Amino acid sequence: MSVGLPRVGIVGVGTIAEALVTGMCAGGERRADFLLSPRNTEVAHRLAGRHRSIAIAADNQGVVDGSDIVFLAIRPQVARQVLSPLIFRAEQRIVSLVATFDVERLKPLVAPATTIARAVPLPPVADRLGALTLYPPLPEIAALLDGLGRLVLLDREADIDACLAVTALMGSYFGLLDSVSDWLSSRGLGDDRVRPYVGAIFNALGATAQARAADGFDRLAIEHSTPGGLNEQAWRELKSAGWTGLVRETLDLIHDRVRGQATLDDTLPSNRNQNGDRRG
Structure with missing residues (x-):
């Protein structure tokens, strides 16, 4: 010692x-x-x-x-x-x-x-x-x-609870990458090419997000979405489908669990069927 x-x-x-x-x-x-x-x-x-x-x-x-x-x-x-x-x-x-x-x-x-x-x-x-x-x-x-x-x-302790809720998206992030990789693989690309390609794209975007965080992520979204381009269309469709709202609702649910106001068994209303059961 x-x-x-x-x-x-x-x-x-x-x-x-x-x-x-x-x-x-x-x-x-x-x-x-x-x-x-x-x-x-x-x-x-x-x-x-x-x-x-x-x-x-x-x-x-x-x-x-x-x-x-x-x-x-x-x-x-x-x-x-x-x-x-x-x-x-x-x-x-x-x-x-x-x-x-x-x-x-x-x-x-x-x-x-x-x-x-x-x-x-x-x-x-x-x-x-x-x-x-x-x-x-x-x-x-x-x-x-x-x-x-x-x-x-x-x-403030409330701030660490909020930050802790955001860390629950790590699995979702890799799930997104897995979905993108699966889509590419279904087009005939081999995993030896698909995964490094997808990983490199999102790694570069993460580096940009960290380096330019002060600019605001909303601004970065606009800069990376040329009017009439592919990125603008993809972002428009995901927002229209409620993707961003679901992220916020999910974070609210996780935040409630962090604060002891929800449990592992609680889920979003949209994930329940008419009988109130969790969707499979």
């Missing part, structure tokens, strides 16, 4: 936690000494084998006992079960990655610790790409996350 470095514990070592730790250790950088829970043995040992700043605790209580800052990277469904037996210390800082737990809901589970932050990193932070959010903007936590992508510091 290095003198002067924060001791950071990770309770729950899944996909997001692996990406987060990988990003913080990228390029041999040593931002902290990390102590991982042993539950996901394969991931924990893979990380420990790559980075000298990482150790594996005997159990979750060992992670808490050996850490100044504790990241909670567990699923909401098991959060209460995992956290209730653990004994925290008053001076510890807690960073929750638990999607649907606000600070008030976490307080009794980590007491007597009272310094609680919420962060939303995404898988690309492993390569220091994409975006991640932090509420509140605690300097010590921000220093750990800085440079892992575009770090957005938030002053």
